[in-house]
Amino acid sequence: MNIEVSKLKKVYGKKEALKDINLHLSGNKIIGLLGKNGAGKTTFMRILAGHFRQSKGDIQINEQPVFNNYEQTKDICFIMESNNFYEKFSVQEILTISSKFYPNWDESYANKLLDIFQLNAKQKIKTLSKGMYSALGIIIGLSSNAPITIFDEPYIGLDASNRSTFYDLLLQSYQQNPRLIILSTHLIDEVSKLFEEVIIFHEGSVMLHELSEELEKKHAIIKGRKEEIDQYIKNRHVIHESTILGQKTAVLFDEEKIDDKRFEVSKLNLQELFVYLTKERMREIVHSN
């Protein structure tokens, strides 16, 4: 799968939800799509899934437009936080409809997942708890085996144990049937190890798009005597700093390996890195106004 996005914009009335998105996504991998509330993630995923049209710019999958194009949308399964399954249907009826839509549907796997998440196939949608409703979305997303599978915070209401089951199943399913999986989440810590690539949206733009291992390499926490750290970080890209009792900690971004014996060097996890990067961007915005 080859997704090309260029100069993509989406405007709702006066609100510019996506400003100028340029992205190239290809190959089989699990991508984490991150961003603060309102950053534009759902809008982007819905356009990618063909739910609605962009206001400007272009989005193509394997050189074909996606909107109103069943040849493309049959290959995309988009599981949202609120899937709006028709309430009068039963779980089984929703699964049957899904099986007709997705050409690679795996029925025996769907049945196995019903058991794992303890869903009753006969139960009506309107009687499902929030967690059960999310589990049904996850069952459809995993069983679809769609070449592009998109999960937009699919775990609302799922307890910690079922979320952990979802992450395990996602990885197993990906290993058995590699495909392009995009997972948008605010629970970064829980799932970051699955991401081969990370995209961060900020205020309708792509702030960062990196391989996870590159992201790991290009930042560092350094800790040492305040004066020495202050001198070292001058003219460097600092995304966070704090001082306690003369000991200063700074987080540097866009850095090569730091090999200075005066400093303790360590790494952030993805969640911390995300928080500092998006806060830094907020500070820049506040200061430039």
Ligand SMILES: Nc1ncnc2c1ncn2[C@@H]1O[C@H](COP(=O)(O)OP(=O)(O)OP(=O)(O)O)[C@@H](O)[C@H]1O
């Ligand atoms: N139907 C709509 N009409 C008007 N504005 C909208 C609509 N849908 C989204 N927006 C606005 O577009 C912006 C992006 O919203 P979007 O739902 O894409 O963000 P998000 O990154 O998915 O946020 P969250 O993490 O909170 O789910 C927000 O400012 C939101 O208020």
